[in-house]
Amino acid sequence: MSTPEAPHIPVLLRPLLEAVAPVSGVWVDGTLGAGGYTRGLLEAGAERVIGIDRDPDAHDLAMDWIGPYAGRVDLVEGNFSDMDQIGEPVDGVVLDLGVSSMQLDQAERGFSFMKDGPLDMRMAQDGPSAADLVNTLPEDELADILFHYGEERQSRRIARRICEARGVEPFETTLQLASLIETTIGRTKPGQAHAATRSFQALRIAVNAEYRALWRGLVAAEKILKPGGLLAIVTFHSVEDRMVKRFFQAHGAPKRRVNRYGDQDDAPEFPFDIVTRKAVAPDARELADNPRARSAKLRVARRTSLPAQDIDAEDIAMPDHAATKPLRRR
Numbered sequence: 044m045s046t047p048e049a050p051h052i053p054v055l056l057r058p059l060l061e062a063v064a065p066v067s068g069v070w071v072d073g074t075l076g077a078g079g080y081t082r083g084l085l086e087a088g089a090e091r092v093i094g095i096d097r098d099p100d101a102h103d104l105a106m107d108w109i110g111p112y113a114g115r116v117d118l119v120e121g122n123f124s125d126m127d128q129i130g131e132p133v134d135g136v137v138l139d140l141g142v143s144s145m146q147l148d149q150a151e152r153g154f155s156f157m158k159d160g161p162l163d164m165r166m167a168q169d170g171p172s173a174a175d176l177v178n179t180l181p182e183d184e185l186a187d188i189l190f191h192y193g194e195e196r197q198s199r200r201i202a203r204r205i206c207e208a209r210g211v212e213p214f215e216t217t218l219q220l221a222s223l224i225e226t227t228i229g230r231t232k233p234g235q236a237h238a239a240t241r242s243f244q245a246l247r248i249a250v251n252a253e254y255r256a257l258w259r260g261l262v263a264a265e266k267i268l269k270p271g272g273l274l275a276i277v278t279f280h281s282v283e284d285r286m287v288k289r290f291f292q293a294h295g296a297p298k299r300r301v302n303r304y305g306d307q308d309d310a311p312e313f314p315f316d317i318v319t320r321k322a323v324a325p326d327a328r329e330l331a332d333n334p335r336a337r338s339a340k341l342r343v344a345r346r347t348s349l350p351a352q353d354i355d356a357e358d359i360a361m362p363d364h365a366a367t368k369p370l371r372r373r
Contacts, residue, residue: 053079193245
């Protein structure tokens with residue numbers, strides 16, 4: 044594992060801790076990464092944190108910082124979508140979605156179009172890679188992935204060019220693909236997101252089945268949270284945020300009902316009470332310290348005593364494509 048080139052700053056940690064204060068009990072950090080949220084929770088008062096990550100590198104990295112928290116951190120290698128298998132109720136769940144700074148900074152992981160590396164993008168470091176997708180999927184499936192997962196408006200044009208180019212030479216590196224996308228839809232203009240941003244996002248989400256994991260993770264979190272437990276989720280793009288927002292809208296009450304005499308009706312009507320009325324965005328200070336936080340949004344809800352309820356993927360606007368099916372080699 045290469046040494047990170049920049050410090051990994053946990054996004055929206057300060058407003059998250061403020062929204063869930065006072066912190067106590069047992070928490071799940073479903074996206075352990077470099078451990079920023081786990082350490083923040085422990086220092087804020089959590090008795091213990093269960094840190095989950097499917098990336099083996101995250102667990103290796105934890106050996107560098109876990110010492111002062113000995114006995115207070117349980118490491119679990121796996122997907123946060125399965126957190127309901129932990130076997131104990133918890134007081135809080137934190138999810139920081141998407142790719143981590145740690146993964147972006149490692150060129151050999153293939154997540155970034157800014158550095159040349161193998162076209163990989165696998166968080167768990169097994170299964171089909173991004174190169175497998177771009178070199179084997181039919182043009183229409185590739186276009187659907189770029190459109191549904193990356194909201195790339197020129198998805199069909201890019202997919203057509205990829206299929207033409209791979210017939211001459213297969214795609215193996217990140218810059219090879221990024222260069223083709225730039226020549227297909229135009230070079231990136233100053234001040235704009237890189238032309239390959241949406242396509243790389245889409246491929247990463249498809250490789251790691253991230254939307255399916257989010258849907259299942261939301262349901263799993265509802266099952267393991269104690270009454271009064273808190274669910275805090277940080278998203279980085281509109282599709283993720285829409286899924287979380289729809290889940291909270293379906294399973295969360297913005298406020299408790301008050302009867303005609305002004306007394307609070309204590310019987311919960313939803314599995315969650317909404318804590319953050321609107322998504323919380325980074326303030327100017329955080330953006331100055333960490334420009335990668337610019338698209339982040341935080342949403343928080345508190346569990347009620349109502350039994351957990353399942354919810355269908357379409358009810359939270361999960362993009363309709365192969366995320367509900369295992370990826371396969373052809």
